[in-house]
Amino acid sequence: MKLRLQSAMEYLMTYGWAILVIAVVLGVLYSLGIFSPSNFAPKAQPGSCQVFRPNGPGTNYDINLEGICSGEFPQYVLQLNGRPLEGTHFALATTNFTIALWFSDNNPAGTYYGGTVGSPWSTPIYDIYNASTNNGIGGNQNFDFSGLGANTGNDLTYGENWPSLQSCSTPLNSITPYRFYNVVITVSEYDSIILYVNGNVSKTCTFTALGSNALTNFSIPALSFGSNPPGGDEVSSGLQIANMQLYNMPLSANTVGALYREGIGGAPIELQYLVGWWPLNGNADDYGGNGYNGNSVDASFTASWENSYTAP
Numbered sequence: 001m002k003l004r005l006q007s008a009m010e011y012l013m014t015y016g017w018a019i020l021v022i023a024v025v026l027g028v029l030y031s032l033g034i035f036s037p038s039n040f041a042p043k044a045q046p047g048s049c050q051v052f053r054p055n056g057p058g059t060n061y062d063i064n065l066e067g068i069c070s071g072e073f074p075q076y077v078l079q080l081n082g083r084p085l086e087g088t089h090f091a092l093a094t095t096n097f098t099i100a101l102w103f104s105d106n107n108p109a110g111t112y113y114g115g116t117v118g119s120p121w122s123t124p125i126y127d128i129y130n131a132s133t134n135n136g137i138g139g140n141q142n143f144d145f146s147g148l149g150a151n152t153g154n155d156l157t158y159g160e161n162w163p164s165l166q167s168c169s170t171p172l173n174s175i176t177p178y179r180f181y182n183v184v185i186t187v188s189e190y191d192s193i194i195l196y197v198n199g200n201v202s203k204t205c206t207f208t209a210l211g212s213n214a215l216t217n218f219s220i221p222a223l224s225f226g227s228n229p230p231g232g233d234e235v236s237s238g239l240q241i242a243n244m245q246l247y248n249m250p251l252s253a254n255t256v257g258a259l260y261r262e263g264i265g266g267a268p269i270e271l272q273y274l275v276g277w278w279p280l281n282g283n284a285d286d287y288g289g290n291g292y293n294g295n296s297v298d299a300s301f302t303a304s305w306e307n308s309y310t311a312p
Contacts, residue, residue, distance in 0.1 A: 001098040044072040046282035049267050051274060053289040058091070063289065065270040073265045073309075074281035075219035076301035077102075077242040083283055084227030084235050089131060090246070090276050092221050095190035097275075099146070100256070101126065103265045104180045104308050106238035121181070123236050124149045124215035124228040125183075126244065131222035141153035147228060148185065158185050158195060160207060168193045168205035180242070182260045194250070199260030199312065201253065223294070240305055244278040245288075261312050 002181070048068035050158040053059045078085065103125050127147040148158050159167035172181070184196040226236035244260075245268050255269055268274045268288065277288035282301050285293030 001043065024287075042072045043075040044068060044281060047154065049230060049279075050071075050287035051268065051271055051277060051289040057290040059290060063185065063274075065267055065271070066124055069265070069267045071262050071265050073263075074242060074279060076280075076282040076303050076304045077240050077264075078280040078284075079300045079302040079305075080226035080236045080239045080241070081300070082235055082237040082299065083299065084224055085294060085299040086222070086224040086227055087131065087287070088180070088223040088276075088278070088284065088292055090221055090223065090286075090290070090292040092128075092218075092246070092248060092275055093200055094248050096249050098184065098186045098245075098249065098251045098256075098273075099126070099128075099148070099219050100182070100184040100243070100245040100247075100251075100259055102180050102242040104240040104305070106177050106240070107177055119182060121288065123239060124224075124226060124234055125236070125241065127224045127228050128221055129224065130218055130220060132220045142151045146185075146187070148183065149228070151194075154201075155197065156181075156183065158193060158205075166207045168195060168207075169201055170195050170197065170203035172197065180240075180264060180265075180309045180312075184251070184256045184259065186256070188250045196253075196256045196260075199257040223276075223278075225284075225294075225299070240302070242280050242305075244276075244280060246275040246277075247273040248275050249273045252282065263311055264309055299303070 041158060042276060045068075047067070051068040052064055052066040054062050054265045105123055124134050129147075137300045144157065146160050148156070155169045157167050157169040175181075182196075183199050186194045186196075191205075193207065194201060195203040197207075216286070223244075223246075224237050225241050228234035242264050243266065247268075247270060247272075251259075251270060251273075258269055259266060262269075263281075269276050274288050275293045276286045276290060278286055278294065284299060285296070286292035
């Protein structure tokens with residue numbers, strides 16, 4: 001009996017350190033998400049799913065999806081490290097709309113510097129603005145139509161007609177770095193706002209009536225990712241954005257929940273109201289069928305984003 005016990009102890013002493021090292025390595029790999037199912041999920045090629053409008057851009061009937069639209073994870077997502085993606089022009093002749101997207105802020109405690117150098121402000125996630133000046137890359141801040149940012153207090157803030165302080169904020173408590181959030185904003189008559197986070201209502205707001213002059217100022221709308229024009233003077237660093245969808249009506253709560261459940265690679269749902277769809281999977285092209293393609297010269301895309309995503 002003593003010989004068996006001694007033999008077992010010698011075995012553990014001989015191989016125990018090796019077993020411990022293997023356990024530590026497996027634990028590190030697991031914490032890094034190496035064994036995450038997302039790493040083994042099929043990846044969608046850029047443009048593999050798109051909206052087809054048989055009667056041409058701008059039509060709102062007989063619309064359908066074409067290609068592989070099963071909700072596969074994108075191969076890439078937009079990576080913004082201090083470089084903006086601006087100047088995507090589109091048509092939106094209404095003060096009723098919905099914006100849906102996924103974002104991950106890798107350093108939420110003040111990730112860019114805008115205005116006075118050295119003064120941290122909100123991380124700009126997107127901005128829709130009047131691009132009638134400055135070669136279409138930005139205009140007067142008073143003509144910003146809508147914008148979304150995550151500030152240093154870990155608040156998600158949606159604002160209109162900046163800088164008139166028409167804003168609606170909802171706390172994300174602590175924005176977890178390297179974690180994707182699904183955010184949907186529905187706007188009715190430019191005044192009634194609902195912020196959804198991960199499929200659920202997070203905040204409702206009512207603004208002072210701006211609808212009467214919004215469209216007058218909003219003569220040439222353009223979209224920027226990760227910057228707050230004019231000229232990208234406020235630029236995100238460490239931000240990732242995926243699957244931006246723009247609709248010309250406020251979507252219902254049920255539809256917003258369905259968009260979230262589709263996941264980060266989900267296709268648009270209410271196609272008849274879809275203005276533009278930017279999956280941001282390797283390029284800034286609009287796959288919504290209207291051809292509102294963006295300029296991706298200043299943008300980069302990363303294929304190593306999956307570890308920060310947890311499927312709904």
